[in-house]
Amino acid sequence: MVKIRLFCAAGMSTSVLVNKMRKVAEAKGIEVEIDAHPEGQMTKLLDGVDVALLGPQVGYTLSKAKKICGEKNIPIEIIPMMDYGMVNGEKVLDLALKLAGK
Amino acid sequence: MSTNFKDTIINSVMKAVNTKGVLALKEGILYTLPLTMVGSIFLLLAQLPIKALNDWFTSIFGPAWTEPLFQVYNATFAIIALVSVITIAYAYAKNSGHDGLMAGILSLVVFLITTSSSVTDAASGVTIGGVIPRAWTGGQGMVTAIIIGLIVGALYSKLLDKNLSIKMPDGVPEGVTKQFAALIPAAIIFTGAMLVYIFFNVALKTTFIEWIYMVIQYPLQNLTDSLPAIMLICAIAPFLWVFGVHGTSIVTGVMDGIFLANTMANQAIIDSGLALTLENGAKIVTKQFFDNFIIMTGTGITIGLVVAMIIAGKSAQSKALGKIAIFPAIFNINEPVTFGFPIVMNPLTFVPFVLIGPIAALITYTAIAIGFMPPFGGVMVPWTTPPIISGFIVAGWQGALVQIILLATSVLIYFPFFKKQDAIHLKNENEASGELI
Structure with missing residues (x-):
C-alpha cells in the first residue's frame, strides 16, 4: 500500500487529479491511498505517508515543505504544470511511485 | 521568458x-x-x-x-x-x-x-x-x-x-x-x-x-471602495497567476479583512433600519464583489477559453482540455486552464488574462454605481458557488444578469487569443505526428 498526499491551495482543484490517479492505480492493480489537502495543513497530515506532491500553484512553498517532509524522510516534489493542467493521472501517479521508490 | x-x-x-x-x-x-x-x-x-x-x-x-x-x-x-x-x-x-x-x-x-x-x-x-x-x-x-x-x-x-x-x-x-x-x-x-x-x-x-x-x-x-483601487487589486491576482503563483489566495489573504469589513458595514446599514443605498453610505466593493464576480469561473474569468475550446477547438489538446476544464469551471476552479492551456508563463494570454479582472471590476462597479444592481448586504455564499446562482443569491436577478454579462465578456475577450493558441497546438500536433510517420 502506497500512501500518497497531494497538497494545493485549498485542496479543491487537486481532488479532480486525485480521482484520476485512483482510477489509473485501480486499473493497474496498484494498491494506493491518495488524498488532497490544503498545503497549510501539511504538518498534521504526514503520518505514515510514503510520498507528498505539491500542486504547481503552491510550488513556491517547496522549501518550507521540504523542511517539514525532510524531518519525516518523506520525498516531496512539485507536480509538473502540464500534467497538473491536463489532469494526467497516469503521469502523476508514476511520478509519485518513482519518488516513493516503489 | x-x-x-x-x-x-x-x-x-x-x-x-x-x-x-x-x-x-x-x-x-x-x-x-x-x-x-x-x-x-x-x-x-x-x-x-x-x-x-x-x-x-x-x-x-x-x-x-x-x-x-x-x-x-x-x-x-x-x-x-x-x-x-x-x-x-x-x-x-x-x-x-x-x-x-x-x-x-x-x-x-x-x-x-x-x-x-x-x-x-x-x-x-x-x-x-x-x-x-x-x-x-x-x-x-x-x-x-x-x-x-x-x-x-x-x-x-x-x-x-x-x-x-x-x-x-x-x-x-x-x-x-x-x-x-x-x-x-x-x-x-x-x-x-x-x-x-x-x-x-x-x-x-x-x-x-x-x-x-x-x-x-x-x-x-x-x-x-474606489474604482481605481479595486481595478488595481483585480489586476494583481491574475498577474501573480501568470507566474504560476496562486495570486488569488494571496490577494484575498491580505484584502479579505477589508472586504469583510465593507460587507459588514453594509449589513450594519440594513440593521439600523435604513435602505442599503449609496446615499446611506453603502460600500460597493465587498467580499461578494471579489468572490462572486471578479474570480467567477476561476481567476481571470477563464470560462471564455473553456467555452471556446469545447465549441471551436481544432487541436486535440484543446478538445481534451475543454472537457476536463468545464466542470471545475462551473464551481469557479480553473487550475486545468491556467496550467493546461496554459496561462502560466504564456505571453500570448498575458494581456487578456490580466486585463479581464479590471474590466470585470469596472462592469460590476458601474452596475452598482448607476443603481442597476443593489449593493451587497451581509448575505454571502462560498466562492465555489456556481455563477448566476451566486449572483442571484447575493444581489437578486440583477446580480445574475451582471454575471451573465461578465461571462459573455470573457468569451469575447479571450476568443481571438484562443484561436492563436489553438493554431499553435494544432501545428505542434501535426508536426509531432508527421515525425512519427
Missing part, C-alpha cells in the same frame, strides 16, 4: 508573500469561514426578500420569529474580529513552532484590554460598564484584530525564542511546563497592552480600537 527571469520574479514576490505575517493573516482569517458562510444562511432566512413568505411566517410564529435567527447572526458575524484576533495570533505562533492556542488566548486578552469596556446609549446618553461592546467585535474591529493578532503572535514567538520563560526541571508534566512557559511573555504583553490603553485613554481620549478604525480602517475601507 527565461527560467532565470521567472525564478527571480517569483522569488522576490514570494519573499514578500511568504513572510510570517502574510501567512498568519491568510491562515487566521480562513478560520472565520464557517462564521461568515454559515452565519449568512441564518441571515438570509431572517431577511428573505419575499414579503408574502415573511408575512406568512409572522402569522404562524408571531412577529418575533426572526429573533433566534438574528441570535445566530450576532454570534457569528458580530464577533468576527474577536475570533480573528485569536486565530491570527494562533497561526503566527504555530508557524513559528510555538503553542498556537496560548498565543491566541493572549491575543484575545490584549484585544479586550485595548477596547472600551463600556457602551453609551446614543439616545439617552447613559453609559453602561462591564460589557464587551459588540460594535467593535465585528467588522469595525477587523483591522485592529489583524494588528493585534500579528503583534501578539510575533511578540509571543520572539519572547519564547529568546528563552524568556520560566524553565521547569525535567520530570514536570508537559502540560504544566507549557502553562508556565507562557507566564513571562503574558506578563510583558499584558503590561504593554495596558500602557497602550492608558496612552490612548489619556492622550487621545479614545481607545486603541476606535483610533485604528478612524485613522486606518475607515480610510482603507473607502480606498478599497
Whole structure:
C-alpha cells in the first residue's frame, strides 16, 4: 500500500487529479491511498505517508515543505504544470511511485 | 521568458508573500469561514426578500420569529474580529513552532484590554460598564484584530525564542511546563497592552480600537471602495497567476479583512433600519464583489477559453482540455486552464488574462454605481458557488444578469487569443505526428 498526499491551495482543484490517479492505480492493480489537502495543513497530515506532491500553484512553498517532509524522510516534489493542467493521472501517479521508490 | 527571469520574479514576490505575517493573516482569517458562510444562511432566512413568505411566517410564529435567527447572526458575524484576533495570533505562533492556542488566548486578552469596556446609549446618553461592546467585535474591529493578532503572535514567538520563560526541571508534566512557559511573555504583553490603553485613554481620549478604525480602517475601507483601487487589486491576482503563483489566495489573504469589513458595514446599514443605498453610505466593493464576480469561473474569468475550446477547438489538446476544464469551471476552479492551456508563463494570454479582472471590476462597479444592481448586504455564499446562482443569491436577478454579462465578456475577450493558441497546438500536433510517420 502506497500512501500518497497531494497538497494545493485549498485542496479543491487537486481532488479532480486525485480521482484520476485512483482510477489509473485501480486499473493497474496498484494498491494506493491518495488524498488532497490544503498545503497549510501539511504538518498534521504526514503520518505514515510514503510520498507528498505539491500542486504547481503552491510550488513556491517547496522549501518550507521540504523542511517539514525532510524531518519525516518523506520525498516531496512539485507536480509538473502540464500534467497538473491536463489532469494526467497516469503521469502523476508514476511520478509519485518513482519518488516513493516503489 | 527565461527560467532565470521567472525564478527571480517569483522569488522576490514570494519573499514578500511568504513572510510570517502574510501567512498568519491568510491562515487566521480562513478560520472565520464557517462564521461568515454559515452565519449568512441564518441571515438570509431572517431577511428573505419575499414579503408574502415573511408575512406568512409572522402569522404562524408571531412577529418575533426572526429573533433566534438574528441570535445566530450576532454570534457569528458580530464577533468576527474577536475570533480573528485569536486565530491570527494562533497561526503566527504555530508557524513559528510555538503553542498556537496560548498565543491566541493572549491575543484575545490584549484585544479586550485595548477596547472600551463600556457602551453609551446614543439616545439617552447613559453609559453602561462591564460589557464587551459588540460594535467593535465585528467588522469595525477587523483591522485592529489583524494588528493585534500579528503583534501578539510575533511578540509571543520572539519572547519564547529568546528563552524568556520560566524553565521547569525535567520530570514536570508537559502540560504544566507549557502553562508556565507562557507566564513571562503574558506578563510583558499584558503590561504593554495596558500602557497602550492608558496612552490612548489619556492622550487621545479614545481607545486603541476606535483610533485604528478612524485613522486606518475607515480610510482603507473607502480606498478599497474606489474604482481605481479595486481595478488595481483585480489586476494583481491574475498577474501573480501568470507566474504560476496562486495570486488569488494571496490577494484575498491580505484584502479579505477589508472586504469583510465593507460587507459588514453594509449589513450594519440594513440593521439600523435604513435602505442599503449609496446615499446611506453603502460600500460597493465587498467580499461578494471579489468572490462572486471578479474570480467567477476561476481567476481571470477563464470560462471564455473553456467555452471556446469545447465549441471551436481544432487541436486535440484543446478538445481534451475543454472537457476536463468545464466542470471545475462551473464551481469557479480553473487550475486545468491556467496550467493546461496554459496561462502560466504564456505571453500570448498575458494581456487578456490580466486585463479581464479590471474590466470585470469596472462592469460590476458601474452596475452598482448607476443603481442597476443593489449593493451587497451581509448575505454571502462560498466562492465555489456556481455563477448566476451566486449572483442571484447575493444581489437578486440583477446580480445574475451582471454575471451573465461578465461571462459573455470573457468569451469575447479571450476568443481571438484562443484561436492563436489553438493554431499553435494544432501545428505542434501535426508536426509531432508527421515525425512519427
